[in-house]
Amino acid sequence: MEKVPMTPEGHAALTEELNHLKSVERPKISKEIGVAREHGDLRENAEYHAAKEKQGMIEARINEIEDKLSRAEVIDPSSFTGDKVRFGAHVTMEDVDSGKVVEYRIVGPDEADLEKGTISVTSPVARALIGREPGDEVTVNAPGGKKTYEITKVRWR
Incomplete structure (x- = not known):
């Protein structure tokens, strides 16, 4: 497994982005999907398909960040x-x-x-x-x- 070098600031920024995606964006898109689903026929529901696509992008970014953080090699150059x-x-x-x-x-x-x-x-x-x-x-x-x-x-x- 290849290590991903990053500064402490970079690690903190990725961790913050991950927390935001999980605690804000993921619940928000779930609500959007629920609202779009209530509009009826899912085959012709553009809102539903757009929300599902957005959900896929959010989940992909969460997986990407989790992978990078699991392979992170935090290097503190201040010393x-x-x-x-x-x-x-x-x-x-x-x-x-x-x-x-x-x-x-x-x-x-x-x-x-x-x-x-x-x-x-x-x-x-x-x-x-x-x-x-x-x-x-x-x-x-x-x-x-x-x-x-x-x-x-x-x-x-």
Whole structure:
């Protein structure tokens, strides 16, 4: 069974989502199905079929989250120190060509959100960064072509 790396925050967010789905969404959709069922013939009842489809999606998401949580490897990077990039690190880099500075935090796949500055440990950028230190240059095969970055800072929070 493959472990799923995640930060304590990511684990808490998944647990919260699971609790919400089970305690709020599941009962709500059951009521919707009951109301739609009262409308008569189920073969031509669009509300009923839509509610059943939504129920299927909710149950699938519950199963997915339960699976991930059962395989979770919670890694707390707050106790990490040093300059080597690894899971949980906040990495500041400069694009060698454009001089643009970017910062990413390396997190688990379910926590990745580029808009929040987090990237998955399985992403090409993170894989190129792991084990490197400030001053190192890394080349990443990005969708727009190869990019070269210089690592300027590694921080732990």
